[in-house]
Amino acid sequence: xxxxxxxxxxxxxxxxxxxxxxxxxxxxxxxxxxxxxxxxxxxxxxxxxxxxxxxxxxxxxxxxxxxxxxxxxxxxxxxxxxxxxxxxxxxxxxxxxxxxxxxxxxxxxxxxxxxxxxxxxxxxxxxxxxxxxxxxxxxxxxxxxxxxxxxxxxxxxxxxxxxxxxxxxxxxxxxxxxxxxxxxxxxxxxxxxxxxxxxxxxxxxxxxxxxxxxxxxxxxxxxxxxxxxxxxxxxxxxxxxxxxxxxxxxxxxxxxxxxxxxxxxxxxxxxxxxxxxxxxxxxxxxxxxxxxxxxxxxxxxxxxxxxxxxxxxxxxxxxxxxxxxxxxxxxxxxxxxxxxxxxxxxxxxxxxxxxxxxxxxxxxxxxxxxxxxxxxxxxxxxxxxxxxxxxxxxxxxxxxxxxxxxxxxxxxxxxxxxxxxxxxxxxxxxxxxxxxxxxxxxxxxxxxxxxxxxxxxxxxxxxxxxxxxxxxxxxxxxxxxxxxxxxxxxxxxxxxxxxxxxxxxxxxxxxxxxxxxxxxxxxxxxxxxxxxxxxxxxxxxxxxxxxxxxxxxxxxxxxxxxxxxxxxxxxxxxxxxxxxxxxxxxx
Amino acid sequence: xxxxxxxxxxxxxxxxxxxxxxxxxxxxxxxxxxxxxxxxxxxxxxxxxxxxxxxxxxxxxxxxxxxxxxxxxxxxxxxxxxxxxxxxxxxxxxxxxxxxxxxxxxxxxxxxxxxxxxxxxxxxxxxxxxxxxxxxxxxxxxxxxxxxxxxxxxxxxxxxxxxxxxxxxxx
Numbered sequence: 001x002x003x004x005x006x007x008x009x010x011x012x013x014x015x016x017x018x019x020x021x022x023x024x025x026x027x028x029x030x031x032x033x034x035x036x037x038x039x040x041x042x043x044x045x046x047x048x049x050x051x052x053x054x055x056x057x058x059x060x061x062x063x064x065x066x067x068x069x070x071x072x073x074x075x076x077x078x079x080x081x082x083x084x085x086x087x088x089x090x091x092x093x094x095x096x097x098x099x100x101x102x103x104x105x106x107x108x109x110x111x112x113x114x115x116x117x118x119x120x121x122x123x124x125x126x127x128x129x130x131x132x133x134x135x136x137x138x139x140x141x142x143x144x145x146x147x148x149x150x151x152x153x154x155x156x157x158x159x160x161x162x163x164x165x166x167x168x169x170x171x172x173x174x175x176x177x178x179x180x181x182x183x184x185x186x187x188x189x190x191x192x193x194x195x196x197x198x199x200x201x202x203x204x205x206x207x208x209x210x211x212x213x214x215x216x217x218x219x220x221x222x223x224x225x226x227x228x229x230x231x232x233x234x235x236x237x238x239x240x241x242x243x244x245x246x247x248x249x250x251x252x253x254x255x256x257x258x259x260x261x262x263x264x265x266x267x268x269x270x271x272x273x274x275x276x277x278x279x280x281x282x283x284x285x286x287x288x289x290x291x292x293x294x295x296x297x298x299x300x301x302x303x304x305x306x307x308x309x310x311x312x313x314x315x316x317x318x319x320x321x322x323x324x325x326x327x328x329x330x331x332x333x334x335x336x337x338x339x340x341x342x343x344x345x346x347x348x349x350x351x352x353x354x355x356x357x358x359x360x361x362x363x364x365x366x367x368x369x370x371x372x373x374x375x376x377x378x379x380x381x382x383x384x385x386x387x388x389x390x391x392x393x394x395x396x397x398x399x400x401x402x403x404x405x406x407x408x409x410x411x412x413x414x415x416x417x418x419x420x421x422x423x424x425x426x427x428x429x430x431x432x433x434x435x436x437x438x439x440x441x442x443x444x445x446x447x448x449x450x451x452x453x454x455x456x457x458x459x460x461x462x463x464x465x466x467x468x469x470x471x472x473x474x475x476x477x478x479x480x481x482x483x484x485x486x487x488x489x490x491x492x493x494x495x496x497x498x499x500x501x502x503x504x505x506x507x508x509x510x511x512x513x514x515x516x517x518x519x520x521x522x523x524x525x526x527x528x529x530x531x532x533x534x535x536x537x538x539x540x541x542x543x544x545x546x547x548x549x550x551x552x553x554x555x556x557x558x559x560x561x562x563x564x565x566x567x568x569x570x571x572x573x574x575x576x577x578x579x580x581x582x583x584x585x586x587x
Numbered sequence: 588x589x590x591x592x593x594x595x596x597x598x599x600x601x602x603x604x605x606x607x608x609x610x611x612x613x614x615x616x617x618x619x620x621x622x623x624x625x626x627x628x629x630x631x632x633x634x635x636x637x638x639x640x641x642x643x644x645x646x647x648x649x650x651x652x653x654x655x656x657x658x659x660x661x662x663x664x665x666x667x668x669x670x671x672x673x674x675x676x677x678x679x680x681x682x683x684x685x686x687x688x689x690x691x692x693x694x695x696x697x698x699x700x701x702x703x704x705x706x707x708x709x710x711x712x713x714x715x716x717x718x719x720x721x722x723x724x725x726x727x728x729x730x731x732x733x734x735x736x737x738x739x740x741x742x743x744x745x746x747x748x749x750x751x752x753x754x755x756x757x758x
Binding site for chain 1: 626628637640641642643664667668671672675681684685687688689691692693694695699700701702703705
């Protein structure tokens, strides 16, 4: 036993044992601290881990109650698990590689409540916040819909009646006639006064004809003037029927202009099917698609597509790798079990994650994530991330039997809007990302669609009923969304006959309603104007008869007075007296 | 500080005037040769260090050899790399290398490094000559040299310091 220096060996052995004991008892807290610290640094929110148990002999690590807070919503968890049991390859760990041969993660839940805030003292700015790439596409459709509804509302408003010309013309005529009547009557009254004055003067002349002979000439002139006025009034009264006809023609012209105006108002911008499709389905499809693209983007960041090169040797010589090169990080198989929310209902999911690795080109199979619901509603998610070749190929398939679509209102509810009731839909996504190029399709089916028109204004009641009929016909909505473009600038094309059918229905209904309302408006206006014209004509006829009768008396009197001056001889007193007597008796 | 600065001198003197047997000196020097030649940072080097310190060999001779061959090892690196490369690509030994590499401590052993393998082969090749020369030196030259050196007060003082250091460390 003199071979060894025990004074050297024994203390070292004791030190080695102490290190081993520290490793045994300090490993679990150290791993827990490392996971929490690195997780919080990567996510920017609190990461809580209740317990870590390791068994190096069996290569088993158990994480209990892991909760990762949502950085954008501190009182909610992004993810939480009850237990994660990992079977780690210790041999690989000694080769500086982290390989999980098998494992189970139980009780996975997303978006759960927290009792305490998950915000860190210093939260880095969230670079992901911002508008979705699909927002301009959705906004344009929404704005078009709102503008169309506003336009329709405007066409059907009270302003249309106010803009018609024929009622205005009829009203103007009706207001003008009493004034005209008043003026004619005043003239007739004036003529009567004048006639009376003439009669009086003639009586004076008759009393002393010789002395007032000079005044007789003046009387003749006044008589001629009165006669001229009489004729003028006669002409005016005779022209009254012609004026009635002229007014009727003016009203007819105004009516023609009204009809042309109404026709021009019927030429409204038709809502197109694509806009309706975008309005109805844009949100639902873009939500799913944005989430899918976000996940793929995240996966792209986590799993590099470039081939990993061996780290440069820092020591002397060249390090040779024997056997097949293996990735530094490799989850060979992980069984997953948890809950997710779909259609507002919790759904139990089971699945697996295989070949998740930091060096996909060193693994025979691509990374695959598969999740299935074990209940009647078959939710299925299959994600394949193939980075084995030069070009990264990612393939995502989601079959979701029930996604919840929240209710929403398009347009201004005070004027006119379309309400979409909360409903559910099936959603199938098949998306392939080759390199940076997107290609895929979304099939969207909404089986219990409920659309209705609404307005706070009572005057739109009829329009609401018409639109309601068109919207009631929609019970099922189907759409195909074709995806193209790149991850940064995705292009989306929505194909659905829903929009066209609905647009045709709405356009026809609205056109019929507009025509009906226009016809009714024109008919009521015509009736009103006709009644006004009739009243006017009757009033004129009555006035004509009345005024003509009055004028007839003066005409006769003036005729007799005028006859006195015929033949150029002076008026004889008896004749005048006779004439006046006659006139007086008549009066 | 003075002790630290004088240590190489003390080790040299101790290796020349110490009371160890020639075999202990020869084995110490040979192990030191291995340690000096092989690049550090692998289990082979660690194991050799542990052997040097744990076995009853002449530590001073070992440390002296380590220092000497470390310098020499750098000069032989390119040659060792060529030898190591040849050895590592030798097909009959491939299974052995693969087994060693895939064993739990495979990447730490260092047998997949060309220079480590090359220097190890050089060291193995030099083992017998170095041991033979060391034991010859320790048998024939060292007693006479020790006697001659002990006539000098400085050497006696260095030896005393070395003994004192030993006692101090042993206490």
